[in-house]
Amino acid sequence: xxxxxxxxxxxxxxxxxxxxxxxxxxxxxxxxxxxxxxxxxxxxxxxxxxxxxxxxxxxxxxxxxxxxxxxxxxxxxxxxxxxxxxxxxxxxxxxxxxxxxxxxxxxxxxxxxx
Amino acid sequence: xxxxxxxxxxxxxxxxxxxxxxxxxxxxxxxxxxxxxxxxxxxxxxxxxxxxxxxxxxxxxxxxxxxxxxxxxxxxxxxxxxxxxxxxxxxxxxxxxxxxxxxxxxxxxxxxxxxx
Numbered sequence: 001x002x003x004x005x006x007x008x009x010x011x012x013x014x015x016x017x018x019x020x021x022x023x024x025x026x027x028x029x030x031x032x033x034x035x036x037x038x039x040x041x042x043x044x045x046x047x048x049x050x051x052x053x054x055x056x057x058x059x060x061x062x063x064x065x066x067x068x069x070x071x072x073x074x075x076x077x078x079x080x081x082x083x084x085x086x087x088x089x090x091x092x093x094x095x096x097x098x099x100x101x102x103x104x105x106x107x108x109x110x111x112x113x114x
Numbered sequence: 115x116x117x118x119x120x121x122x123x124x125x126x127x128x129x130x131x132x133x134x135x136x137x138x139x140x141x142x143x144x145x146x147x148x149x150x151x152x153x154x155x156x157x158x159x160x161x162x163x164x165x166x167x168x169x170x171x172x173x174x175x176x177x178x179x180x181x182x183x184x185x186x187x188x189x190x191x192x193x194x195x196x197x198x199x200x201x202x203x204x205x206x207x208x209x210x211x212x213x214x215x216x217x218x219x220x221x222x223x224x225x226x227x228x229x230x
Contacts, residue, residue: 004156006156009154032216036221041223042223043118043205043207043220043221043222043223043224044157044205044221045220045221046218046219046220049216051216089156089157091156093216099162099169099170100145100209100216100217101159101162101170102157102159102219104156104157104158105156106154106155106156107155107156
């Protein structure tokens with residue numbers, strides 16, 4: 001049972017344009033969401049997070065939007081740069097968890113073309 | 115500040131053999147996690163330690179996997195005997211382990227295991 005889904009395995013955009021990565025979840029108890037970025041041969045690195053009490057969080061070129069009614073979140077990268085080419089993982093945490101356990105999606109590979 | 119260290123980076127073994135992975139978390143981090151990432155999937159938590167105690171091992175296949183963090187610092191994950199489906203990247207992560215569960219987890223580079 002995949003509780004966090006990233007239905008697009010890959011995305012290709014032109015440098016300077018917007019990249020939109022999507023994530024859907026099924027568990028209504030998830031209350032905290034994160035995006036991680038992963039380069040080849042490296043571990044994932046934290047990018048940005050959002051709590052369920054918000055619908056938007058912005059950090060520089062990165063913005064995460066949360067639509068709780070649709071159980072959907074998205075990561076916007078504007079403008080996209082070639083260095084953003086990586087695998088992006090969406091992750092979620094359950095409000096009932098006292099351990100902070102993260103459930104990850106399958107990842108979306110972003111390619112930004114110069 | 116040094117990041118999470120893992121070794122070895124790559125390992126190839128035959129099925130039914132045993133293998134061990136080592137992780138040294140960021141200094142001062144009380145919480146340590148082991149994840150399994152199978153190709154095409156996201157990381158899946160295997161076990162979580164708070165200092166040297168196990169917090170969550172609900173997804174650890176205990177018939178063949180074991181992990182320890184004896185002194186509350188570095189940790190080892192062992193697979194014995196290995197199966198073909200254990201081929202994956204094994205990621206170690208750590209976090210401060212403070213009073214909030216909403217802590218950033220910092221990941222090591224992972225150990226890529228291939229079971230033949």
